[in-house]
Amino acid sequence: MAGVAKLRDFVRGMTRLAEAEAAEERWVAEGGALLGRLVAEDDWLPEDYAIPGPSYRQYLLHCDPLERFCVVSFVWGPGQKTPLHDHLVWGLVGMLRGSEISTPYLPGSPMQAGEKEVLTPGQVAAVSPQLGDLHVVENAYADRASISIHCYGGNIGAILRHTYDPATGTQKRFISGYTNRMVPNLWDRSLELRPAQ
Secondary structure, rough: OOOHHHHHHHHHHHHHHHHOOOOOHHHHHHHHHHHHOOOOOOOOOOHHOOOOOOOOOOEEEEEOOOOOEEEEEEEEEOOOOOOOEEEOOOOEEEEOOEEEEEEEEEEOOOEEEEOOOEOOOOOOEEEEEEOOEEEEEEEEEOOOOEEEEEEOOOOOOOOEEEEEEOOOOOOOOOOOOOOOOOOOOOOOOOOOOOOOO
């Protein structure tokens, strides 16, 4: 996991924003720049957190001890997509591998779909109740997996959120949880610190 140092550096940068009690605009601007640097190269994500499944997978990579932010890898199998959903906190999405399509929606009955946004490797997008919080996300590819790295302003796997019926706007409550039971060890720096043998 030599590349995990990049993730550790990202977590440190986001922790500094948390310690500064950053406003959402700062999280989105500065956190978005940090995430852009993290997803600029696809050489750091441990393979255990890049495995597709029968439905899309949400792997927790790090959660701040005070739950001020979390970092997640989303692994999209071929053709997989989410239901229409909200987040209720700010979120950043950085495309690491492949491509995904986000379709925003406006509340209503029926709900109105906006213009699709396609993310490709290295690009970062933001969501929040202020910026627009309702969307459907899907893998742009029908024949291969895609991976995006998400950072949210809370412990997203434990936030009571909603899915929506686009035809009626009816909400259904859900908690997403996480696919993995263990997170990567970002803090074992022993291999970096040992003298070369």
